Amino acid sequence: xxxxxxxxxxxxxxxxxxxxxxxxxxxxxxxxxxxxxxxxxxxxxxxxxxxxxxxxxxxxxxxxxxxxxxxxxxxxxxxxxxxxxxxxxxxxxxxxxxxxxxxxxxxxxxxxxxx
Amino acid sequence: xxxxxxxxxxxxxxxxxxxxxxxxxxxxxxxxxxxxxxxxxxxxxxxxxxxxxxxxxxxxxxxxxxxxxxxxxxxxxxxxxxxxxxxxxxxxxxxxxxxxxxxxxxxxxx
Numbered sequence: 201x202x203x204x205x206x207x208x209x210x211x212x213x214x215x216x217x218x219x220x221x222x223x224x225x226x227x228x229x230x231x232x233x234x235x236x237x238x239x240x241x242x243x244x245x246x247x248x249x250x251x252x253x254x255x256x257x258x259x260x261x262x263x264x265x266x267x268x269x270x271x272x273x274x275x276x277x278x279x280x281x282x283x284x285x286x287x288x289x290x291x292x293x294x295x296x297x298x299x300x301x302x303x304x305x306x307x308x309x310x311x312x313x314x315x
Numbered sequence: 316x317x318x319x320x321x322x323x324x325x326x327x328x329x330x331x332x333x334x335x336x337x338x339x340x341x342x343x344x345x346x347x348x349x350x351x352x353x354x355x356x357x358x359x360x361x362x363x364x365x366x367x368x369x370x371x372x373x374x375x376x377x378x379x380x381x382x383x384x385x386x387x388x389x390x391x392x393x394x395x396x397x398x399x400x401x402x403x404x405x406x407x408x409x410x411x412x413x414x415x416x417x418x419x420x421x422x423x424x425x
Contacts, residue, residue: 243415244415
């Protein structure tokens with residue numbers, strides 16, 4: 201069964217609005233979660249590391265004020281795309297490490313379309 | 316961060332073994348090699364990982380060269396459902412990060 205869930209699976213929003221994407225770890229507690237972005241026909245790009253109870257760590261070139269990450273509990277991390285623009289349209293995927301330290305589980309992804 | 320190099324695409328006949336190569340010449344001694352695959356519009360799926368020794372599970376085998384500069388993922392009997400993009404990833408040092416390369420698009424044909 202699914203280990204990581206995301207909600208919504210797809211969302212369409214208007215330019216200038218904000219949209220929140222949820223990532224839930226279903227089977228275990230996760231002090232750390234990861235957020236990736238994937239443009240069509242491209243690979244996954246790590247955006248940030250979400251840390252429970254503390255600030256997220258962003259990869260170089262990712263705007264922390266635009267992509268707000270909140271990791272308020274051990275099973276939930278949220279990514280908010282603020283003032284979304286069409287260029288933010290992408291596939292957003294979260295992941296967590298499993299209870300053994302060797303496998304990272306990925307969510308099913310959220311497809312964001314900004315019109 | 317250790318980078319990986321993979322061929323952009325490969326074809327394989329159904330029922331035959333698919334051998335997907337990966338070069339990671341800058342890998343450090345404590346860095347693991349991971350393989351994931353991604354079927355269109357889905358999240359990546361874990362396949363296998365290894366450090367030094369060859370590994371096998373129900374999905375695939377991983378062959379790592381003695382100098383650890385390259386590896387090969389083997390799908391022993393490819394099926395049409397194995398058509399996907401396969402990513403060879405080096406886990407970054409002591410961190411929990413997985414940095415994806417460009418991957419190999421495997422097309423299995425009847």
